[in-house]
Amino acid sequence: MLLIFCINGLIISDLEDTVFSTKEAELSAAASEYSTSLSVYGLDYTLDISQSYSKTNRRVIITDSEFHIIFDSFNRESLVGKTMFHPAITHALEGKNHFSSSRNSSEISSFASAPIVTNNRIVGAVSVFETDTAFPEIFSSLETISLVLSAITLLLMLSATILTILFITRKIVFYAKTIKNSQKNDSMNAVSLKYTDEFHPILDEFNCISERFNYTQEMRQAFVSDASHELRTPLAAIRLLCESITQTDDIDPDTVREFMEDMILEVDRMSHTAEKLLVLSRLDNTTKSISAPLSLSEIVENMITALKPIAAKKDVTLIPYIDENCFILGDTEGVNQIIGNLIDNAIKYNTYGGTVKIYLYADNVQCTFITDDTGIGIAPEFRERVFERFYRIDKSREHDGRGGSGLGLSIVKRNVESLGGTITISDSISGGTRFTVVFPSLHSYEEV
Numbered sequence: 001m002l003l004i005f006c007i008n009g010l011i012i013s014d015l016e017d018t019v020f021s022t023k024e025a026e027l028s029a030a031a032s033e034y035s036t037s038l039s040v041y042g043l044d045y046t047l048d049i050s051q052s053y054s055k056t057n058r059r060v061i062i063t064d065s066e067f068h069i070i071f072d073s074f075n076r077e078s079l080v081g082k083t084m085f086h087p088a089i090t091h092a093l094e095g096k097n098h099f100s101s102s103r104n105s106s107e108i109s110s111f112a113s114a115p116i117v118t119n120n121r122i123v124g125a126v127s128v129f130e131t132d133t134a135f136p137e138i139f140s141s142l143e144t145i146s147l148v149l150s151a152i153t154l155l156l157m158l159s160a161t162i163l164t165i166l167f168i169t170r171k172i173v174f175y176a177k178t179i180k181n182s183q184k185n186d187s188m189n190a191v192s193l194k195y196t197d198e199f200h201p202i203l204d205e206f207n208c209i210s211e212r213f214n215y216t217q218e219m220r221q222a223f224v225s226d227a228s229h230e231l232r233t234p235l236a237a238i239r240l241l242c243e244s245i246t247q248t249d250d251i252d253p254d255t256v257r258e259f260m261e262d263m264i265l266e267v268d269r270m271s272h273t274a275e276k277l278l279v280l281s282r283l284d285n286t287t288k289s290i291s292a293p294l295s296l297s298e299i300v301e302n303m304i305t306a307l308k309p310i311a312a313k314k315d316v317t318l319i320p321y322i323d324e325n326c327f328i329l330g331d332t333e334g335v336n337q338i339i340g341n342l343i344d345n346a347i348k349y350n351t352y353g354g355t356v357k358i359y360l361y362a363d364n365v366q367c368t369f370i371t372d373d374t375g376i377g378i379a380p381e382f383r384e385r386v387f388e389r390f391y392r393i394d395k396s397r398e399h400d401g402r403g404g405s406g407l408g409l410s411i412v413k414r415n416v417e418s419l420g421g422t423i424t425i426s427d428s429i430s431g432g433t434r435f436t437v438v439f440p441s442l443h444s445y446e447e448v
């Protein structure tokens with residue numbers, strides 16, 4: 001609104017300037033023309049001026065050098081014989097041409113004057129005065145029109161804004177209802193419309209969110225069912241063993257001891273699974289692990305020492321190729337879980353009398369850790385799946401009698417990702433499996 005007013009004001013003031021300059025040109029030209037004629041023909045020439053101006057709204061006054069009026073084109077109220085002090089006359093008698101103009105609500109008054117010079121002497125002044133009542137009327141009409149136009153524009157803009165708001169609100173309500181009607185129970189359904197409009201990206205975004213939500217729901221349900229299955233199986237075994245003890249008459253103590261040992265094994269499995277579930281839930285709830293500079297070489301060497309007795313039980317030889325200068329940023333617990341699980345698996349899924357080669361080396365940007373075993377191998381189609389929770393290729397759990405829960409590699413992958421690393425599985429040239437973990441090295445952080 002203010003902008004429209006300003007634009008209209010500017011247009012009117014431009015028009016005013018044009019009118020004033022036209023008037024200046026006309027009146028100054030008239031004053032100069034008469035002053036030249038009077039300079040040449042003498043002051044008597046005024047009679048002709050009187051003829052030509054008698055019926056116009058211009059008034060020509062000629063004064064001598066003493067400010068006495070010697071001619072006035074207005075016959076009525078003639079000022080001839082009187083003295084007149086006006087800035088226009090004063091300026092002209094000082095030898096300067098003069099023009100001034102002013103406007104009020106009913107008229108524009110303009111004054112132009114020029115000196116009359118005879119024999120290099122200022123003998124008088126010609127002043128032309130004009131009062132114009134036509135233009136102020138036009139200006140005030142224009143101002144009224146501008147005001148009305150501004151008001152109409154404002155009304156139109158307000159109506160357009162209200163209509164737009166109503167349109168947007170209706171659309172939002174419509175989309176909200178469509179989304180609400182398409183939802184059932186605790187799953188989110190994708191919403192589709194037969195047409196597309198400016199609001200369709202909201203639906204697309206909603207569909208993406210619902211897809212992610214449904215995937216998370218499915219994962220959660222699968223996780224709960226896998227976890228309960230994992231705990232139910234050992235519980236069923238324990239129950240069976242207990243029933244065998246209680247329902248068998250005259251059961252011999254050795255059989256009882258054997259059953260009890262089996263029960264302890266099942267309880268160990270359950271606590272092992274529960275422990276890993278806790279680790280996973282902790283990892284899920286932490287976005288970033290607490291990082292400190294760590295010697296990966298030291299962690300790997302310590303882990304090899306710790307796992308040697310387990311390897312020895314299976315006659316598996318651990319062969320390390322360790323570069324002493326591998327440093328990374330990470331948390332000790334997470335890195336131990338990665339290294340421990342991978343070496344442990346390489347022993348667990350190895351053949352009797354097999355070997356596990358453990359490589360650790362670094363360059364400027366990364367540290368690479370590899371376990372390369374002579375074990376049973378992992379077929380390409382299982383290489384992605386083994387990182388899923390509870391996924392085991394061989395469901396019998398009979399490796400070394402300590403077949404696992406299927407959670408170890410999920411924990412490994414989650415830890416590797418939180419350290420900004422990658423993990424891949426490939427065939428080992430020795431016939432088994434090769435796990436390769438790449439960590440960003442401490443150097444790479446220092447360079448950044």
Ligand code: ADP
Nearest residue numbers: 345346349386392393394404405406407408409
């Ligand atoms: P688990 O507790 O069963 O060992 P993991 O998550 O550590 O669980 O491993 C998932 C599955 O991947 C294992 O059950 C096993 O079938 C397979 N696997 C893991 N490491 C190896 C390996 N080095 N060689 C062969 N198979 C392996």
